[in-house]
Amino acid sequence: MEGRRLVNPVLEAxxxxxxxxxxxxKPISPExxxxxIRAGTWAPSGxxxxxxxxxxxxxxxxxxxxxxxxxxxxxIQGAKVxxxxxxxxxAMYHATKDYQAIGACIQNMLLAAHSLGLGAVWLGEILKSAxxxxxxxxxxxxxxxxxxxxxxYPAHRNQRSERKELDEVIVARV
Amino acid sequence: MEGRRLVNPVLEAxxxxxxxxxxxxKPISPExxxxxIRAGTWAPSGxxxxxxxxxxxxxxxxxxxxxxxxxxxxxIQGAKVxxxxxxxxxAMYHATKDYQAIGACIQNMLLAAHSLGLGAVWLGEILKSAxxxxxxxxxxxxxxxxxxxxxxYPAHRNQRSERKELDEVIVARV
Numbered sequence: 001m002e003g004r005r006l007v008n009p010v011l012e013a014x015x016x017x018x019x020x021x022x023x024x025x026k027p028i029s030p031e032x033x034x035x036x037i038r039a040g041t042w043a044p045s046g047x048x049x050x051x052x053x054x055x056x057x058x059x060x061x062x063x064x065x066x067x068x069x070x071x072x073x074x075x076i077q078g079a080k081v082x083x084x085x086x087x088x089x090x091a092m093y094h095a096t097k098d099y100q101a102i103g104a105c106i107q108n109m110l111l112a113a114h115s116l117g118l119g120a121v122w123l124g125e126i127l128k129s130a131x132x133x134x135x136x137x138x139x140x141x142x143x144x145x146x147x148x149x150x151x152x153y154p155a156h157r158n159q160r161s162e163r164k165e166l167d168e169v170i171v172a173r174v
Numbered sequence: 175m176e177g178r179r180l181v182n183p184v185l186e187a188x189x190x191x192x193x194x195x196x197x198x199x200k201p202i203s204p205e206x207x208x209x210x211i212r213a214g215t216w217a218p219s220g221x222x223x224x225x226x227x228x229x230x231x232x233x234x235x236x237x238x239x240x241x242x243x244x245x246x247x248x249x250i251q252g253a254k255v256x257x258x259x260x261x262x263x264x265a266m267y268h269a270t271k272d273y274q275a276i277g278a279c280i281q282n283m284l285l286a287a288h289s290l291g292l293g294a295v296w297l298g299e300i301l302k303s304a305x306x307x308x309x310x311x312x313x314x315x316x317x318x319x320x321x322x323x324x325x326x327y328p329a330h331r332n333q334r335s336e337r338k339e340l341d342e343v344i345v346a347r348v
Contacts, residue, residue: 006209009183010289014213014282034340035180039188041337043281046298050338055346062348086345097298099270100320103277104284107217108188111285115184124220124271137346146274163215164224166208171260172229172311174236 013111018159020119023078023152032116033058033081036151039112040085045101051091052105052146055137057082065136066148069129075121079150083109084133086143102146109149119154122147187285192333194293197252197326206290207232207255210325213286214259219275225265226279226320229311231256239310240322243303249295253324257283258307260317276320283323293328296321 037054045051057063058081066082067073076082085106092098106122113120126133130145211228219225231237232255240256241247250256259280266272280296287294300307304319 006205006290008289010187010285011209011213013184014216014286017216019218031180035185037344038340039185041340041343042188042191043277044193044284044296048335050343053343053345055348056344057346057348059348094298096273096301096320099273100277100280100298103217103274103279104281105277106274107278107281110218110278111184112188115182116180122218124268124274127270137348139345143345146270161222166212166215169215169224169227170211170230171227171313171317172231174229174231174233174311 013115017110017114018161019121020154020159021075021121022155023080023119024155026153028080028118028151028153032118033083035116036109036112036118037083040105040109043101043104043108046097047093049091049093049098051087051098052102053086053088053143055084055139057084062136066126066133069132070123070126072123072125075123075150078152080152083149083151084137085146085149086139087146089142089144099146106147106149113151117153118151120149120151123150187289191284191288192331192335193295194328194333195249195295196329197254197293198329200327202254202292202325202327206292207257209290210283210286210292211257214279214283217275217278217282220271221267223265223267223272225261225272226276227260227262227317229258229313231258236310240300240307243306244297244300246297246299249297249324252326254326257323257325258311259320259323260313261320263316263318273320280321280323287325291327292325294323294325297324
């Protein structure tokens with residue numbers, strides 16, 4: 001029933017994007033980091049409240065402080081830039097919808113990074129260390145950590161990933 | 175400080191996508207609806223748990239039953255297809271991260287629709303009628319309504335949208 005896949009550059013990006021966890025030594029130009037964040041901000045949000053906030057961590061010494069905060073310290077170590085993403089509690093209007101908006105924002109960032117030849121991965125396990133992340137960056141409690149996006153140039157592109165069949169996730173057709 | 179925007183087809187789609195609320199009479203082929211959902215499923219999710227579930231509502235009589243469930247009944251009326259998106263409570267592992275994954279999934283759907291020449295809008299206000307949506311579709315309580323994506327061919331493309339300056343949303347650079 002699923003038919004063949006249609007193709008265009010946007011669908012290509014959506015289907016070929018992978019979580020990239022190993023990076024080359026090549027640095028990322030600040031212009032590209034800005035573009036990834038800009039792409040994030042063009043996600044939709046409820047009432048267009050744009051609750052997302054971003055930090056940019058590229059200083060190696062400060063980046064190193066993130067390593068003990070997650071079991072994925074090797075990813076942090078290899079990444080050239082970390083972008084901790086926060087939700088601003090003062091901008092929120094409905095927790096579920098605001099968290100969804102943050103997810104849409106991060107997906108834009110991952111697709112933008114991929115389209116620019118970068119590799120990125122969405123780190124969620126580090127949320128257990130939200131307080132330490134805020135402390136390292138000197139940020140207030142109003143900012144709730146939502147994820148850290150780690151980026152660099154991909155060391156390779158041989159990741160595979162799997163998804164359920166569409167029939168397993170389509171629960172009604174009327 | 176923000177520099178000029180970089181351009182490629184993915185960034186173009188991210189920046190030019192708008193919430194489309196008015197549609198022509200042209201029907202949407204089932205193949206395109208399937209592709210939009212497939213694109214949604216290629217979002218990342220924590221532990222790759224893929225908690226998203228979808229319904230496809232194209233029957234005009236059933237679609238009409240959604241009209242009283244939201245103040246945006248005119249959008250429902252004009253749309254050719256509704257895709258209610260749910261989170262499967264049995265697949266969830268961390269509410270915040272699962273809601274984010276749903277948001278990433280919906281953003282993929284919106285970008286895919288845009289790339290296929292369709293117009294779509296993410297309806298969140300209808301969550302107040304989650305029980306009625308489940309009842310109309312005969313779905314169990316295990317499925318929590320996350321949003322309804324309404325789609326059709328755009329009646330026009332003159333929507334504008336605004337975003338905060340990047341300096342307002344970047345809270346730290348180190």
